[in-house]
Amino acid sequence: MLQYFAEAFKSLLTVQGIIFVVAGSLAGVILGAIPGLGSSTLIVVLLPIAYKMEPAMCMALFISIVIGGMSGGCIGSILLGIPGTSSSLTTVWDGYEFTKQGDPVRPLSVAVMASFLGTLPSVILAVFTCKAIAAWAVNLYFWEYAALCYCAILMVVGLSKGNLAKGLFGAGLAIFIASIGSDPLDASGRFILFNIIDFRNGINLISLMLGLFAGKIIMLEYARGEKAKKVDVKVGRFKWPGKDLKENFAGFIRSWIIGLVIGFMPGLGGPVASIMAYSTENMLAKDKSKWGKGEIMGVLSGETAKNSAIGGALIPLIALGIPGDASCVQFIQALQQKNIQPSPLLIQTNPEIVYTLFTAALLSAIIIVLYETIGMPTFPALLKIPYHYLYSIVIMLALTGAYMAQRNFFSLIVMLVSCCLAILFDIFGVSSLPFLMAFILSPMLENNVRKAVATSPGFKGFFTRPISCVFIVVGTLVLLYGFIAPAIKKGRKSKNDAAREQAAEIND
Amino acid sequence: MKIKNKKDIGFGIFGILFSAWIMYYSICILPDAKNMNDPGPRLFPLIGAVIMFICSVIVLIKPEPVKLDKDGKPKRFLTKKQWVSAAVMFGMYILTAVLYYLIGFTATVPIMLFIITYLMSKQTYPDMPTKKRIIKALIFAVIAGALIYCAYILGLQARLPKGIIWKMLK
Numbered sequence: 001m002l003q004y005f006a007e008a009f010k011s012l013l014t015v016q017g018i019i020f021v022v023a024g025s026l027a028g029v030i031l032g033a034i035p036g037l038g039s040s041t042l043i044v045v046l047l048p049i050a051y052k053m054e055p056a057m058c059m060a061l062f063i064s065i066v067i068g069g070m071s072g073g074c075i076g077s078i079l080l081g082i083p084g085t086s087s088s089l090t091t092v093w094d095g096y097e098f099t100k101q102g103d104p105v106r107p108l109s110v111a112v113m114a115s116f117l118g119t120l121p122s123v124i125l126a127v128f129t130c131k132a133i134a135a136w137a138v139n140l141y142f143w144e145y146a147a148l149c150y151c152a153i154l155m156v157v158g159l160s161k162g163n164l165a166k167g168l169f170g171a172g173l174a175i176f177i178a179s180i181g182s183d184p185l186d187a188s189g190r191f192i193l194f195n196i197i198d199f200r201n202g203i204n205l206i207s208l209m210l211g212l213f214a215g216k217i218i219m220l221e222y223a224r225g226e227k228a229k230k231v232d233v234k235v236g237r238f239k240w241p242g243k244d245l246k247e248n249f250a251g252f253i254r255s256w257i258i259g260l261v262i263g264f265m266p267g268l269g270g271p272v273a274s275i276m277a278y279s280t281e282n283m284l285a286k287d288k289s290k291w292g293k294g295e296i297m298g299v300l301s302g303e304t305a306k307n308s309a310i311g312g313a314l315i316p317l318i319a320l321g322i323p324g325d326a327s328c329v330q331f332i333q334a335l336q337q338k339n340i341q342p343s344p345l346l347i348q349t350n351p352e353i354v355y356t357l358f359t360a361a362l363l364s365a366i367i368i369v370l371y372e373t374i375g376m377p378t379f380p381a382l383l384k385i386p387y388h389y390l391y392s393i394v395i396m397l398a399l400t401g402a403y404m405a406q407r408n409f410f411s412l413i414v415m416l417v418s419c420c421l422a423i424l425f426d427i428f429g430v431s432s433l434p435f436l437m438a439f440i441l442s443p444m445l446e447n448n449v450r451k452a453v454a455t456s457p458g459f460k461g462f463f464t465r466p467i468s469c470v471f472i473v474v475g476t477l478v479l480l481y482g483f484i485a486p487a488i489k490k491g492r493k494s495k496n497d498a499a500r501e502q503a504a505e506i507n508d
Numbered sequence: 509m510k511i512k513n514k515k516d517i518g519f520g521i522f523g524i525l526f527s528a529w530i531m532y533y534s535i536c537i538l539p540d541a542k543n544m545n546d547p548g549p550r551l552f553p554l555i556g557a558v559i560m561f562i563c564s565v566i567v568l569i570k571p572e573p574v575k576l577d578k579d580g581k582p583k584r585f586l587t588k589k590q591w592v593s594a595a596v597m598f599g600m601y602i603l604t605a606v607l608y609y610l611i612g613f614t615a616t617v618p619i620m621l622f623i624i625t626y627l628m629s630k631q632t633y634p635d636m637p638t639k640k641r642i643i644k645a646l647i648f649a650v651i652a653g654a655l656i657y658c659a660y661i662l663g664l665q666a667r668l669p670k671g672i673i674w675k676m677l678k
Contacts, residue, residue, distance in 0.1 A: 163567070172558075175553075188537075190550075222597045409605065427585045446552045450547060
């Protein structure tokens with residue numbers, strides 16, 4: 001392992017490597033700080049040109065952007081009161097209160113250190129666990145793999161926000177769209193709509209993502225006419241938050257563990273991790289009066305959890321080839337462009353990619369903490385970047401990228417259609433994450449299900465093999481829980497209301 | 509008073525019809541005759557359609573409660589004015605695609621950068637004089653266009669559309 005790390009370090013110490021990691025980290029921080037865009041938009045825009053890059057370098061660039069974006073999200077939250085990314089929502093609740101009180105440096109310093117201390121150990125843990133999990137996972141066969149994909153899709157549907165039936169509808173739609181084109185086993189045509197020959201190649205994920213993310217975001221930002229908010233705050237130099245960290249050390253560890261576990265679960269990622277950690281610490285707090293009015297633990301918990309979720313999400317990606325969150329889907333797509341299939345074998349067949357990814361993640365965390373501690377007074381300037389310049393470049397790169405995805409106008413049309421689809425999803429409240437996850441996992445699921453059934457007739461094998469059976473049961477239970485949980489909560493609420501009414505009647 | 513969620517009812521009806529259409533076409537796909545055990549290429553489109561059908565029925569039977577705004581009126585996704593703006597931006601996307609086809613990548617990028625920047629700057633800085641806005645957008649379009657050209661054509665050597673008009677003129 002050390003040898004691979006040394007090689008990865010050597011390759012990242014080249015001019016190209018340094019540019020990728022430094023530029024990726026800083027670009028991530030800037031885009032993370034600006035509300036609305038986020039680092040995933042930048043990765044989507046860069047995906048079409050990823051085929052020109054070396055896969056290991058591409059992974060280094062992408063992970064630097066992700067870590068930068070995750071860390072930079074706190075800047076907009078604390079200084080503007082608008083979350084830079086959805087993961088930084090909890091930071092607004094308490095962080096912005098400090099700014100209103102004239103002390104933005106304290107929450108910013110805590111957030112910067114929480115980001116660093118959240119990311120670094122989680123990535124180190126991922127390095128060690130990935131190898132062990134991948135070694136176990138190479139013994140999985142078609143049945144287990146199909147069951148794992150089934151479990152991942154249902155977990156994303158069951159645990160993601162929004163209406164469950166609509167989330168599942170999105171997954172069903174993705175399964176249908178993924179099956180357009182040639183059949184993966186016998187190459188016969190399926191749903192070659194209107195006899196258009198371009199459908200034979202299927203629907204390209206890059207064009208789809210460019211429409212779902214970049215196209216939709218810029219269209220809605222323009223439609224809603226968000227005006228540039230003036231940033232009048234002056235930010236001083238970084239102050240070592242030793243006292244805050246020491247006083248809240250137990251809470252920091254709890255938040256880190258919550259982030260790691262949630263990051264590991266497919267489809268949840270940073271937003272859920274930060275909210276879970278924030279609510280846990282709020283629940284455990286002895287004095288709740290300061291929460292929401294400027295409690296430093298409110299900043300520390302969310303920032304730690306969302307960053308430790310990065311390492312958590314890398315584990316299923318590297319060890320199993322299952323994306324932990326939306327950015328991991330983009331990682332998979334970038335590798336697939338190079339005909340590298342993420343699977344438990346990835347760590348054996350392409351160790352240079354895996355270890356470059358880990359090394360870049362560690363280096364990026366260090367670069368970001370250095371920039372954010374030294375350059376803290378420049379944070380307000382990041383929020384003053386004129387949106388109209390940034391958005392127009394992003395949309396041109398997105399449209400060019402959509403064309404480059406398959407080098408035809410069909411993929412450009414796919415992007416435009418998926419942009420409309422994303423707007424429809426928003427109107428009807430369909431979460432796009434189950435759609436995206438099902439779209440990427442559906443071909444893998446189909447391949448394995450059909451090979452399994454062809455090898456031993458019938459679907460009995462999925463239930464007689466213990467690992468496969470466990471995955472199927474877990475996935476189904478999570479989905480069922482998602483359907484039942486609101487009814488249980490409603491029942492409890494009405495019971496409480498009835499008890500309150502009864503008590504009021506007795507009092508009367 | 510409970511307000512009917514027309515959106516969800518529409519969603520349910522559309523979902524049922526759409527999934528029924530997919531089911532019909534999926535059934536028409538012939539299974540692979542070589543391997544009798546393989547459930548065939550129609551299995552997954554059918555699974556997708558069945559999932560959509562069931563979910564649409566659930567949404568139709570049990571629509572979500574309507575979200576209300578501060579005034580107690582159903583919350584709107586976008587106002588009429590915002591829909592017009594969204595349509596304008598989507599029109600820009602289509603125009604870019606059309607211009608790519610007609611005049612190619614190199615000419616389209618600066619033109620569209622100028623138009624989109626100008627349109628967006630109108631929103632972000634409404635008080636800025638038009639002349640100043642045009643000049644700023646123009647300078648930005650030229651510089652950013654040149655950078656994009658260098659990155660894609662010279663750097664990545666990407667094969668991008670050259671435009672049929674130039675071909676026809678030759």
